[in-house]
Amino acid sequence: MKRPTIADVARRAGVSKGAVSYALNGQPGVSEATRRRILAIAEEIGFSPSSAARALSGATAAAVGLALCRPARILGIEPFFMELISGVEAELSARSYALTLQVVADQDAEIAVYRRWWGERRVDGVLVCDLRVDDRRVPVLEDLRLPAVVIGGPGHTGTLPSVWCDDAAALVEAVEYLVALGHRRIARVGGLPDLLHTRKRTEAFERVCRELGLVDAVTVPSDYTGEEGSRATRRLLSSPGRPTAVIYDNDVMAVAGLAVAQEMGLAVPGDLSIVAWDDSPLCRLVHPPLTALGRDIPAYGAHAARNLLAAIAGEPVGAFQDETAHLTPRGSTAPPRSGERVR
Amino acid sequence: MKRPTIADVARRAGVSKGAVSYALNGQPGVSEATRRRILAIAEEIGFSPSSAARALSGATAAAVGLALCRPARILGIEPFFMELISGVEAELSARSYALTLQVVADQDAEIAVYRRWWGERRVDGVLVCDLRVDDRRVPVLEDLRLPAVVIGGPGHTGTLPSVWCDDAAALVEAVEYLVALGHRRIARVGGLPDLLHTRKRTEAFERVCRELGLVDAVTVPSDYTGEEGSRATRRLLSSPGRPTAVIYDNDVMAVAGLAVAQEMGLAVPGDLSIVAWDDSPLCRLVHPPLTALGRDIPAYGAHAARNLLAAIAGEPVGAFQDETAHLTPRGSTAPPRSGERVR
DNA sequence: CTGAAAGCGCTTACAG
DNA sequence: CTGAAAGCGCTTACAG
Secondary structure, three states, rough: OOOOOHHHHHHHHOOHHHHHHHHHOOOOOOOOHHHHHHHHHHHHHHOOOHHHHHHHHOOOEEEEEEEEEEEOHHHHHHHHHHHHHHHHHHHHHHHOOEEEEOOOHHHHHHHHHHHHHHHHOOOEEEEOOOEEOOOOOOHHHHHHOOOOOOOOOOOOOOOOOOOOOOHHHHHHHHHHHHHHHHOOOOOEEEEOOOHHHHHHHHHHHHHHHHHHHOOOOEEEOOOOOHHHHHHHHHHHHHHHOOOOEEEOHHHHHHHHHHHHHHHHHHHOOOOOOEEOOOOHHHHOOOOOEEEEEOOHHHHHHHHHHHHHHHHHHOOOOOOEEEOOOEOOOOOOOOOOOHHHHOO | OOOOHHHHHHHHHOOOOOHHHHOOOOOOOOHHHHHHHHHHHHHOOOOOOHHHHHHHOOOOOOOEEEOOOOOOOHHHHHHHHHHHHHHHHHHHHHHHHHHHEEEOOOOOHHHHHHHHHHHHHOEEEEEEEOOOOOOOHHHHHHHHHHOOEEEEOOOOOOOOEEEEEOHHHHHHHHHHHHHOOOOOOEEEEEEOOOOOHHHHHHHHHHHHHHHOOOOEEEEEEEOOHHHHHHHHHHHHHHOOOOOOOOOOOOHHHHHHHHHHHOOOOOOOOOOOOOEEEOHHHHHHHHOOOOEEOOOOOHHHHHHHHHHOOOOHHHOOOEEEEOOOOOEEOOOOOOOOHHHHHHO
């Protein structure tokens, strides 16, 4: 099957190629009747303008890039990224933008991908995940003047626009809830320590525990995997004066923590309360279902995509604060047993 | 920052643009010394050829498309797709191909995306997931002559190349293992009934159970979600003569089934053995860890991508059989309790 | 081995 | 409102 070109449409419609272009792109320069006739013919012969030709004549590439920097085994199990991608996609396809995905091994590889995409003019802009403290990707993107929206912050985003949410506030809500239930020994299994939002959560955790007089509030750093989540939990539950509640920085580690508690013969929530970050179907899949800090991740992705498209269009875009995660209490949290409480 | 073009490289190297093109693409027509000098200059000024210009001059788009047709909530939680994507990606990036991803609502939308991609020349080929019986996408792709590799089969792939694995054999292994443990009442919670591999599994299940004389072997159709997995499990476990073992068509439903058993006060594996398809970290995340039928999904994706690139290059590609999933016994399977056994 | 030129399929000023 | 033409940045025959 031969692909139709703009010339085929022009011939059939008895107009110039320019007229077809104007009609397709909603530009002035053709009468409404002609426009409609041209669109009908394009539809009829199944014409879609070549994205290459379009990009080459100075229009956009109509594609947005997303580089994911996590090992395959984590990407697969953590619902976060696919949910984010779904939301990004929904926004992009509504505007006929494509999403170009690349899995990278580390930040250097990611930076190389950005440089290549920029040189190839393959994407009009990029979405940046997993913001770090003093992130090296930020100055590179600023330098290239490649439109970008950082998913994360606030702060450490340089002059780049961003979409962020207040993780500190959500964490405080979770701690206050546990304290209200009667917990005094609360621990946290944190995400990758280099990530900015991990740092913000850790600071918030330490601050609120100090304010509430919880002395042995400890954060065990981890890496979002079930393996590390189990290990961290085993360590916490084996320690003298073990916590009566643990907050996990993602759903995967929380589920792993639940399994460790069951394996050690501790009842959840009787002996141990569990709170998960990232409320996903995973949290409702286990027994008891997990109390979780959740928010609409697809919407988060959609907001990031929308702001990126605005930035590409040259509109001024700044930092956009998304909804704060809120706590959904489920079966994994309860007051500590009295023996624990008076100890 | 201005993007360097091939002319910039040519000027610096004191050669024609043609020479630069030959050097970059490993074509004959430039001396080895000149080629090296040109490559060094390209590297130095950060030149990557415009993918649009390249695609327009008849070379490939250097991109491959993948349309995913599942609702966001399932895409997020099922590790399969992200693992597949990781494998696809690994193969593609090694050859500097990009992956264009699109989430679609149904088959019609997916077909529309294929037509658009074809018209736009946006991708050189596509990977087709979730093969159905008499799949409508197959004739469309054949018609468009858009290179494609079907992930699934054998059969119902028309003239398209495919990558498939023998699900029937894997299912038989699982049933025989359960029977060897002493189970006689085995049920199955199946995936979406329209998918070809679901049908193949169902047929294999019915056949092997008949051969082994298991009379009330039943498959409850489901949709891969935890909700439906729970519902199906509740129904099975509430029935008179409830099964002592259940095989689930994915990991998510198996984990949900485990939670239902716990919620109903049934011990796993004492009262109920559970086998999951798609061995993912999810299966090792819960307590007890799930016995599972697993194989290397990233490798599966890599094979599909490799064959697609071969098809794009015009090489003859047929049906490629991937490794058969094998059973990894874990804590969720054991002989049924004697009370169950003699019943 | 190299240079000059056509052409891919669009978009967009520029004349009419 | 429309047509003819230049140009985007490559690749690839075609002469030299």
